[in-house]
Amino acid sequence: MSTSVVSVKNLFVHYGENEVLHDISFEINKGTIAAIIGPNGSGKSTLFKAILGLIPYSGQIKVLKKPIKQSLKQVSYIPQYFDFDRTLPITVKEFLNLTNLTNKKVDNSVCREVHVDFLLNKKIGELSGGQLQRVLFANALMNKPEILFLDEAAAGIDVEGAKTLYELIEHVNKKHSVTIIMISHEINMVYKFADQIICLNRDLVCDGTPKQALTDEIMKKLYGENMSVKSHKHI
Amino acid sequence: MIEIFQFAFMQRALLGGLVLGFLLAILGIFVVLKRMSFYSDGIAHASLAGVALGILSNTNPLFVAIIFSGILGAIISWLERKTKIASDAIIGMFFTSGMALGVILLALKQGYQPELVSFLFGNILALQWNELYIIIVATVIMVVFLAIKYKQVALMILNSDLAHVSGINVGVYTTLLYVIIAISVVLGIKLLGIVLVSALLIVPVSTAKLFAKSLKSLTVWSVVISELTIILGLLISVKLNMPTGATIVLSGICIFFLFFIVKHFDGFFPKKQSKN
Numbered sequence: 001m002s003t004s005v006v007s008v009k010n011l012f013v014h015y016g017e018n019e020v021l022h023d024i025s026f027e028i029n030k031g032t033i034a035a036i037i038g039p040n041g042s043g044k045s046t047l048f049k050a051i052l053g054l055i056p057y058s059g060q061i062k063v064l065k066k067p068i069k070q071s072l073k074q075v076s077y078i079p080q081y082f083d084f085d086r087t088l089p090i091t092v093k094e095f096l097n098l099t100n101l102t103n104k105k106v107d108n109s110v111c112r113e114v115h116v117d118f119l120l121n122k123k124i125g126e127l128s129g130g131q132l133q134r135v136l137f138a139n140a141l142m143n144k145p146e147i148l149f150l151d152e153a154a155a156g157i158d159v160e161g162a163k164t165l166y167e168l169i170e171h172v173n174k175k176h177s178v179t180i181i182m183i184s185h186e187i188n189m190v191y192k193f194a195d196q197i198i199c200l201n202r203d204l205v206c207d208g209t210p211k212q213a214l215t216d217e218i219m220k221k222l223y224g225e226n227m228s229v230k231s232h233k234h235i
Numbered sequence: 236m237i238e239i240f241q242f243a244f245m246q247r248a249l250l251g252g253l254v255l256g257f258l259l260a261i262l263g264i265f266v267v268l269k270r271m272s273f274y275s276d277g278i279a280h281a282s283l284a285g286v287a288l289g290i291l292s293n294t295n296p297l298f299v300a301i302i303f304s305g306i307l308g309a310i311i312s313w314l315e316r317k318t319k320i321a322s323d324a325i326i327g328m329f330f331t332s333g334m335a336l337g338v339i340l341l342a343l344k345q346g347y348q349p350e351l352v353s354f355l356f357g358n359i360l361a362l363q364w365n366e367l368y369i370i371i372v373a374t375v376i377m378v379v380f381l382a383i384k385y386k387q388v389a390l391m392i393l394n395s396d397l398a399h400v401s402g403i404n405v406g407v408y409t410t411l412l413y414v415i416i417a418i419s420v421v422l423g424i425k426l427l428g429i430v431l432v433s434a435l436l437i438v439p440v441s442t443a444k445l446f447a448k449s450l451k452s453l454t455v456w457s458v459v460i461s462e463l464t465i466i467l468g469l470l471i472s473v474k475l476n477m478p479t480g481a482t483i484v485l486s487g488i489c490i491f492f493l494f495f496i497v498k499h500f501d502g503f504f505p506k507k508q509s510k511n
Contacts, residue, residue: 089449094450097386099390099401
């Protein structure tokens with residue numbers, strides 16, 4: 001029997017008078033690659049922020065069967081924008097050391113696995129978008145999380161870089177049994193790599209396997225009449 | 236030149252300057268990282284109200300200003316997190332209202348106040364032993380805290396969401412950083428004065444950034460440049476009988492431009508070969 005690692009029940013989020021999420025309920029099981037999709041402004045990032053305890057909400061959210069505050073040590077997060085002063089002379093090694101609050105040394109095996117070992121002495125301000133994402137990925141894996149949250153991890157990366165990143169996501173999921181929950185705009189990649197799709201447009205539009213969720217009807221409901229899905233073989 | 240340090244006032248000035256130079260250089264990294272230059276400047280100006288309260292109540296103005304600015308720092312941090320008012324607007328309001336309150340309070344005190352001028356423009360040569368003790372004790376407490384919680388504070392500055400997910404209480408650490416910067420700025424007004432104190436938070440780090448290759452080297456060089464700036468400024472001001480605060484600031488700016496010009500001569504700084 002599958003174990004639920006994220007449980008959301010009757011979630012409502014308001015920004016002032018504006019309702020951003022309306023009565024959202026779903027569960028994500030251990031070992032799943034779950035993708036949250038939806039048009040801009042559909043509440044994807046807000047859902048992430050609510051799950052991670054970054055904003056107030058009403059409803060019930062449990063992560064690893066506990067409130068998020070009690071399960072933060074088993075969770076890692078890769079933000080959509082890592083906005084920092086690019087002129088700051090901080091090396092990749094220093095950055096990984098900084099974010100690694102509990103351990104004194106950077107885990108070199110993680111660096112090799114994520115292919116950032118050759119970047120350790122480079123300044124993070126000098127990295128390309130793809131390299132920076134891999135560094136953030138290595139950082140997220142340092143504390144050996146049970147769940148990894150990725151907010152549009154492939155945004156701003158070229159197609160090849162995005163493909164590599166999705167392969168890395170799949171590798172981490174399969175090899176380390178890390179549950180992946182990601183926000184994504186790349187419908188084709190999501191179709192190929194995800195096990196569960198959650199479609200948002202303020203309301204929950206769909207929740208199921210890619211085959212169940214990514215139908216023409218749902219795509220039109222999410223993105224408008226001109227959107228359709230080409231059939232792929234899901235692996 | 237060295238014999239001048241036989242005088243007790245010069246020993247106090249040098250010791251106080253070196254301690255403050257160390258503290259402000261370390262904090263300057265956080266200030267530059269979080270783009271808080273306006274906050275440090277605002278707190279320095281608003282602390283005039285604390286200085287005025289001290290003068291009026293015949294209590295040590297430095298001590299009163301530390302308490303006043305620490306509370307102000309905590310209020311600014313709270314307002315930034317709990318309201319939708321822009322950070323610079325909140326700082327601007329306290330900057331001006333603190334100055335205004337200070338001016339009104341000082342108007343209540345009759346006669347010329349020489350102490351006030353030293354708080355406005357700094358006079359490290361007038362540093363008293365009790366003030367030096369306050370500076371040393373406060374600096375030790377803050378540096379020890381920053382040394383222990385360095386990772387938490389730096390990560391919070393780099394990305395607050397990432398810090399939250401790493402289990403850091405972002406609200407508490409932000410407030411602590413604001414209070415520490417506020418207290419340090421007030422300590423620094425004995426050295427450079429309300430008007431000039433933020434220079435020591437910004438200039439040494441900006442100079443070190445010109446050539447630092449890592450965060451570690453940025454920290455070391457910021458401290459070295461800050462201490463060099465203070466020693467140089469102190470010696471020049473005594474030798475040429477010029478105001479110490481202003482001389483220290485201009486020494487720092489001269490050092491910055493010296494490094495800036497030198498950096499633009501290719502090959503001056505040996506380029507470290509990447510191992511990869």
